[in-house]
Structure formats: C-alpha cells, structure tokens
Amino acid sequence: MWSSLTSFLSAIAFSKMSYSQLTDAFARGNEYLRVVQSYALEPGMVDIENSLWGYYTRTLQSDQIKICTWIGNNISQVNAQLEEYLQACHECFHPQERHHIKIFGAPLAQSFGIDGLCNILSKPIIILIDVGRIAPEDWLSLVAHEYAHAHVGNAGHNQQFADVLHHLCLGLNLEPPTDDEMKIELKLRSWPYCRSTQNPLAFWMGEM
Template sequence: MNYLKQNDAFTRGQDYLHQVQRLALEPGMVDVFDNLRDRIPICTWIGDNINTVNAQINAYLEVCHECFHPQERRHIQIFAVPIAQSFGIDGLCNILTNPITILVDVGRVAPKDWFGVVVHEYAHAHLGDFGHNQQFASILSHLCLGLGLEPPYWEEGMEATLRSWPYCKSTIDPLEFWIGR
C-alpha cells in the first residue's frame, strides 16, 4: 500500500511539473525528467509537498498586492518549481501568459529569502516588463519600502545590481530541497 501512495505522489508531482512547464518562457526551463538519478524522488516530494510551498509563496504574493490600490493590481499567479540549473536563475516572470505567471525555484535560495525572490518577480509582473531599468527600480523601490526591505535607489548603470535585488544567497545544491533533504 505504501508503494501505491508513493506512486500517487510521484504522478501528482509529475503532472504538476508538466503543468507549470507550459507556463515557463520555454519548457526546458522546468525539466527534471532528464535527471535519471533524482526525478523519482523530486516528483514524489513535489506530489506530497507542493501545496504547502505554494501556499507560502502565494501569501508573499498577496502581501505584494497590498502595496498597490486594487485597481492597480495585475492578475498574477505564482508557483514553486525547480528551474533548470543551466539558466542560473532563482525565479522568473512570464508576462506573456494570462494571468501573468511567476515561477520561483525555492530550492535555489534559503526559505528566509523566498520573500525577496517573490518581491523581485512581482515588480516585473506589476510593470509588465522583463528589464531591470529605471521603471523597474521605481516599482521595486515602492515594494521594498512598503514591505520593510532595503529599497534600491536608481543610478545610471545599476541594471546588473537590480538583477539580484533584494539580495538572496544561493544554496549549494538546489535539488537537495526538491528531494526533501
């Protein structure tokens, strides 16, 4: 009976990954299926735990919404997902989906930093733009001030700095989280 329960969790995790894969900028951004060693434990862990993780990052999304008047809020959905390591990113905002989709690799940063990743990606979603320009800095600053985080102050040439604002320390092995270790 335990095998059946594990298999159900694996199937739920696999189905979840296939669903969020369609929301990424390109399907290869969400791909653990080629990882022969870890795909079964990753899918099983996701099948058992993703609702709890998504509830947490959805709470962060709602806090970000509170920084704006209701009529200024965009329709945004958010999901935790392992992003392929080759992309080297903690999260992404796909402004081309309706609703706008934020994907966060919660395995790439410590749980205490999940909020910062959500805030960063929310700024992209609110602006409806991928860039790290002065408009992005303005929205991010507004969010940071409202949420008690250190805000960025725009200076010419700070686009590279804004790519990782607020700063989040990366984990050593992002897949460890997704395996449940």
Template sequence: MILKQTDAFNRGRDYLHLVQGFALEPGMVDVFDNLRDRIAICTWIGKNINSVNAAIDTYLEACHQCFHPEERRQIQIFAVPIAQSFGIDGLCNILTNPITILVDVGRVAPKDWFGIVVHEYAHAHLGDYGHNQQFANILSHLCLGLGLEPPLWEAGMEATLRSWPYCQSTIDPLEFWVGKGSGA
C-alpha cells in the same frame, strides 16, 4: 504504501508538466532528464507542493497589498525547480494570462523566498522583463511597503537590480526538491 508513493509521484509529475506550460520555454522546468533524482523530486513535489505554494502565495498577496486594487494585475505563482543551466532563482512570464511567476525555492533559503517574489512581482506589475529605472521605482515602492531595503536608482545599476533584493544561493538546489534541504 507503494501506491501512495506512486500517487505522489504522479501528482508531482503532473504538476511539473503543468508549470512547464507557464515557463518561457518548457526546458526551464525539466527534471525528467535527471535519472538519479527524478522519482524523488516528483514524489516530494506530489506530497509537499501545496504547502510550499501556499507559503509563496502569502508573499504574492503581500505584494498586492502595496497597490490599490485597480492597479493590481492578475498574477499566479508556482514553486518549481528551474533547470540549473539557466542560473536563475525565479522568473516572471508576462506573456501568460494571468501573468505567471515561477520561483525555484530550492535555490535559496526559505528566509529569502520573499525577496525573490518581490523581485518577480515588480516585473509582473510593470509587465516588462527589464531592470531599468521604471523597474527600480516599482521595486523601491514594494521594498518600502514590505520592510525590505529599497534600491536607489543610479545610472548603470541594471546589473545590480538583477539580484535585488540579495538572496544567498544554496549549494545544491535539488536537495530541497528531494526533501533534504532546509524548509523541507
């Protein structure tokens, strides 16, 4: 039994090192300084990350279906605990090839994972980090195609678009990553 936990820990640790390379900076995906929880986080990830990634990959595929095949960009997606100091639920790194979306599924309830993927997909489709009118147009297109409430562009709504569609934040994002949160 101890060997299996060690194997799961090693798989989780290796996974986190892999996805650090896709972040805008490696410190965005760093649980190794968390002395209390790093073993539990790495072990849980090693045991469960494939099923979590499969779930969010279905959302990525749903977003792809909103566009003609020739309009789709190459995009990969990973669930990962994002350092709380950044205060974000997800990010899109348009500088990687393929473009990479990272989603901290521990920061929101599983029912809201779809919204985060849709938001980050809009960034990936545009190849831009901004929350401008172009972003609003792509996000509206996705929301209409996927049955979510679309934003209606108004000048000055950039701050609103940063969290569209709205997702309820969890109290302790790391609870999910140690197997205590919802969906675990």
C-alpha cells in the same frame, strides 16, 4: 514571519508511506511539473533531468522519482507560502493597480542560471520561483523582484522597474536600493539580494 516559515518547512519532511501512496504522489508531482512547464517562457526552463547530472551520482531515474514524489506530497504547502508572499506584494498597491498574477514553485533548469521568472506574456501573468535555489528567508525577496516585473509588464530592469521595486521593498520591509543603485541595471538584476543554496535540488528531494 520567519518562525512560521521554519515550522512550515519542518512539517513537510518525508514520512513513511505505503506503495500506493508513493505512486499516487509521484503521479501528482509528475503531472504538476508537466503543467508548470507549459507556464514557462519555454518548457525546457522547468527541468530536473539535466540538472541532476551536476549534483548526484545515483541513478537519474531514482532521483527523478524522489523529486516527483516529494513535489506530489508537498507542493501545495510550498505554493501556499508563495501565495502569501504574492498577496503581501499586492497589498503594496491599490486594488485597481493590481494585475492578475499566479505564482508557483518549480525546479528551474540549472542551465538558465535563474532563481525565478515572470512570464508577462501569459494571461494571467505567471511567476515561477525555484525555492530550492535560495534560502527560505529570502523567498519573499525573490517574489518581490518577480512581482516588479509583473507589475511593470516588462522583463527589463529599467527605471520604471527600479521605482516599483523600491516601492515594494519599502512596503515589505526589505532593504530598498539606493538612488545610485536604482540607476545600475546590473545591481537591479539581483535586488533584493538572495542567498544561494549549495545544492538547488536538495530542497526538491526533501533533503533540507
């Protein structure tokens, strides 16, 4: 699985494009961000402008253009990979137990300090994953965590969530929480463990 993911990441680097291609890509990326903002629990959860202040000294406008352009060119590949992981989670349950869930990659606002979110109030349920905040090898782990919220229909980390997450980890060959860890909400909040990236926005700028 990981070798295919490495090939996927190598294939979505920036290439030489004409001015019209760049502007078209920017428009697609900008529109995509507008749409996923409407999927979040609140629009401000999907944000790049405020997040840029902590990482870059270049002009905000040029960085925003770069991010939107990269998204316009590459988000379909990112979402295809996330969809593959979503389907792997679905396979851990009988068809009648599966919920209608959509998943998208999006840069989440740094101020919220989260790697992903699950909007259980939407129909279908929406999962947003900031793939720039965690190592690519851990994308599946984060999808599994948010999927557990979607399956339970609750934003908390209670025993029902722990049971579903444990089941998912076994089915996806991820390390499951121990019996003791399943009783500790603080442990469950970040299970499975995901390695953080140094600069969450580097991925969205095509710099990884």
